[in-house]
Amino acid sequence: MKFTTPAVRNPIDRLKVVGKPTSRIEGRLKTTGTATYAYEHHAPVPDAAYGYIVGAGIAKGRIVSIDLTQAKAAPGVIAIATAENAGKLGVGQFYVARALAGPEVQHYHQAVAIVVAETFEQARAAAQLVRVEYARARGSFNLEEERGNAPAPQPLQPGPTMDTAAGNFEAAFASAPVTLDEKYTTPDHSHAMMEPHASIAAWKGDKLTLWNAIQLVSWGTRDLALTLGIPRENIRIIAPYVGGGFGGKGSIQSDAVLAAIAARLTGRPVKVALHRHLMFNNTSHRPATIQRIRIGATRDGRITAIGHESWSGNLGTRPESATVPTRLLYAGENRMTRLRVAHLDLPEGNAMRAPGETPGLMALEVAMDEMAEKLGLDPVDFRILNDTQVDPESPGRPFSKRQLVQCLQTGAERFGWERRNKKPGARREGHWLIGTGMAAGIRGGRLMKSAARVRLDRKGQVTVETDMTDIGTGSYTIIAQTAAEMMGVGLDKVTVLLGDSASPESAGSGGQYGAASSTAGVYAACVKLRDMVANRLGMSGADIEFTGGRVRAGGNSRSLLDAVAGGELVAEDVMETGDLGKRFAQQTFAAHFVEVGVHAGTGEIRVRRMLAVCAAGRIINPTAARSQIIGGMTMGVGAALMEDLVVDKGVGFFVNHDLASYEVPVHADIPEQEVIFLDEVDPTVGPLKAKGVGELGISGAPAAVANAIYNATGIRVREYPITLDKLLPKLPKMA
Structure with missing residues (x-):
């Protein structure tokens, strides 16, 4: 059909x-x-062995030698696979980092070997006995330093470049009566899903069966075939339950490839799960960004010029497309967006929940708040004033459905926005400074x-x-x-x-x-x-x-x-x-509202309540959809206040590579969340007239938190995450 x-x-x-x-x-x-999750399929593979991956101890350079003598002699060891005996390996289409280093090392904790033993504990113990000698090379790990050398990325599909332009942005911005020109930064983020990357591989002749934690099964068979150099029809992937992914499990990663290699080498089914310390540097992440946003407007608040430039870094040429929401969210005749991607010798940057929209809106929706303040306009009213019912880059293409204004109005009424104190830092409850903020959200629905x-x-x-x-x-x-x-x-x-x-x-x-x-x-x-x-x-x-x-x-x-x-x-x-997706701009929309308290003495930030109003086509199951939205909102709190995959810029790795030091929100951080879905059917998207909500919940939520903190304290922080050390020097003295 x-x-x-x-x-x-x-x-x-x-x-x-x-x-x-x-x-x-x-x-x-x-x-x-x-x-039954990927690592738990015992019945089909009763004689499975266990694999344990050894990660590279350098971020860039070459493997000079690997001494396996002690590891091979360890109890229970069956085999050890390295680049020397793994066979020729290719690379899939979705992830570009190689699964196995040798002789070149692309990034820290890239797999250099997999030790296979009768038990997991034996494999882990033997892995500590693998001795690797490296020749280190100078690497690039600092996005700020490499920003000037960052070229424009090639498009992911044949077509125009990722830079866009309409009208004459530079001239319109220069002549605008009211302007804003600010820089915003977002750090690297980890997926930190509950289920680790895990696989069980079993060969029967030249046919491979893989039980795997994966999001897109067809991408997995494609990419595994490309990596191993075997026919795609010889691979069967089974993934009945997956414990979270957020983009990090889009296709196969090192666990799948090395399980398949080890199973082929030993003639036994092999189970591989990445331990949490390895996941942060061995797999992919959301890349950091440096963004510059310029907005020009008339004195009554109509945007005449909007420009968004973003720099990110990666092993390959895939950028973090942070300018995407700016291309569609607001009107403005004169427009410009630019993406640049620097080469960094860090673990691969790739898709993470709402790639592009999440970091892009973390900047754009703070800039919109700053611009509203310059204009003396309410932030909700400013956004409504600049709504558009057509694609602002392609005025002949209407939105299939666009209820952003209704989201904003409904949210403002439900949240009690009219009671907001417009003066930053003016509302107090004891030692707590109280503020409210909002942001718009947009994410594709196709x-x-x-x-x-x-x-x-x-x-x-x-x-x-x-x-x-x-x-x-x-x-x-x-x-x-x-x-x-x-x-x-x-x-x-x-x-x-x-x-x-x-x-x-x-x-x-x-x-x-x-x-x-x-x-x-x-x-x-x-x-x-x-x-x-x-x-x-x-x-x-x-x-x-x-x-x-x-x-x-x-x-x-x-x-x-x-x-x-x-x-x-x-x-x-x-x-x-x-061609309906070309004839109509098919997007989902949200309005996020947040109330925070900031302790005037310590700078501690507490989110007190959150509201998201969403327009996302027909909601097939409101219970599941609400769960997805509040999950995204919670991740938004993490992005705003906590999550920061810290780069050691000298050695070239993510320092806080565990869930003890990479902080994410817990239950106590999220006291009250409310979700409202507007009635909407979109007949252009499909026969169910539905879109999707899995990524809309995070799109805009971090900026709403940031804007609420500014309203509470009068302190504008443009470098995420917003931690108390960035507030303390500027907080008002406690009475």
């Missing part, structure tokens, strides 16, 4: 199952510890090609198969809701099988397109299955209806079971996209 015209009324619009708050259908398995297979068996059970993953987002449930709605049965009559590359290829979990795309693929397969059922029953007509386990048309009613009396029915289809 190809989606080429906006959706009209269809069976989903009955909303008997879709759109209802629904508990996770796999929730009991997860809460009882019986959901349809991607996605397929599914649907079975109707003789018991009336509907089974859905697709390689879509559930990374804690609720994929099992929304896919079940879609199939139940289409086939007219209850959720108890639907079984969902996910995360297996042997199933039809889905869009996967990433880019906030997973929900809309995977359910669209299920919709397409169900349309085909409905036709097959109707043909078996000899029923047709525009009034045909599947409901309550029956099929009704033209006054006739038959049971679904009648259609499968002669055998089960199986339908498979793929939802493909047309």
Whole structure:
């Protein structure tokens, strides 16, 4: 099925199952510890050995020699793989860092060896006995120093460069009556997901089965085939449950590659999990940015010029695309965005929840607050004044749906924005300075090609198969809701099988397109299955209806079971996209509101309450969607106040590479969160008229926290995270 015209009324619009708050259908398995994650598949591989990765002790240079003598003699050791016996290795498309160093070392903790033993403890002990001699080389680790040498990145797809321009920005900015020109920085961030990167690899002849923690199964088979140099069809990846990813598990990483190498070398299945200390430097992260934002406006607050430049660093040429939200969020005739990426010899920078939008809005939405203050305008009113219903870079392209103004107005009313003290530092409760802040959010919502297979068996059970993953987002449930709605049965009559590359290829979990795309693929397969059922029953007509386990048309009613009396029915289809994504700007929008307290004596910051108002198409499952939004809001608090992957700029590695020193929010940091979804259907995105919310919750949230801190203290901090040491010297003296 190809989606080429906006959706009209269809069976989903009955909303008997879709759109209802629904508990996770796999929730009991997860809460009882019986959901099987990547490292826990014992039954299929009863004779598995254990692998332990040795990470490089330098950030740049060459391996001179590796002495394995003591390690090989250690108890239980079966084999040790290095670049010398691993065979020729390539690189996948999504991650560019090599899985195994040798002889060159690209970054600190890049794998240099994997020790395989009968037990995990034996492998770990033997790994300490591997002796590596390095020849260090001078590396580049400082983004600020390398900024002047940072070229424009090449586009990820063939087409125009990543720099954009409209009108004459420089002239318009120079002549604007009111201007702002500020620099903002965001640090490196770690994904810090609960489940570590983990794999079990098993060979049967030339066929590889990999149980893996991954977000996009099809990317995994593609990239593993490219890395190992084997046919893609010889690889099967199984990932029924994934304990978080945030982009860090987009495709295969070193655990998968080295497990496969070790399994091939030993002739045994091999289990590999990256220990937490290794994950921070061995895998990918969100790159740091340096951003310059310039805004020019008339005295009544209309933006006439807006420019956004961003510098990030990486091993390859992939930039952190922080200018993306500026290209779409506000009106302004004269525009300019520029991306630059410096070469840094740090671990690879790549996708992390809302890549581009998260760091970009951390700067843009603070700049908008600063500009509103210069203009003497309320921050909400300033944003509303500069709303646009067309893509500001392509005025002929309208937004498919854009309810940003409604988000802002609803949020302001619900939050009590009118009670806000506009004077920074003016509201006190004892020793606490109280402030409120807000920010807008934007994140893409598009349809991607996605397929599914649907079975109707003789018991009336509907089974859905697709390689879509559930990374804690609720994929099992929304896919079940879609199939139940289409086939007219209850959720108890639907079984969902996910995360297996042997199933039809889905869009996967990433880019906030997973929900809309995977359910669209299920919709397409169900349309085909409905036709097959109707043909078996000899029923047709525009009034045909599947409901309550029956099929009704033209006054006739038959049971679904009648259609499968002669055998089960199986339908498979793929939802493909047309050009609607080019004709319309398809985005989701949010307004974030935050109240904070800052202790006047210590500078301690406490978030007191948060509100997000979101417009994101039809919400398939409000329970799961709310969970995604508050998760993003919580990550936003981390980005604003805590998260800082500190670079040792002399040695070239992330110093705080564990969850004790890389701080993330805990329950006590987040006392009150509220989420409101505006009523919205977007027929241009897909047959369910839904978009996605997985990344909207973080988009704008850190800036709302930053703006609230400024309102509380009168201190503007433009270098994230906002820690108390940046406030203490400027705090007012306690009475």
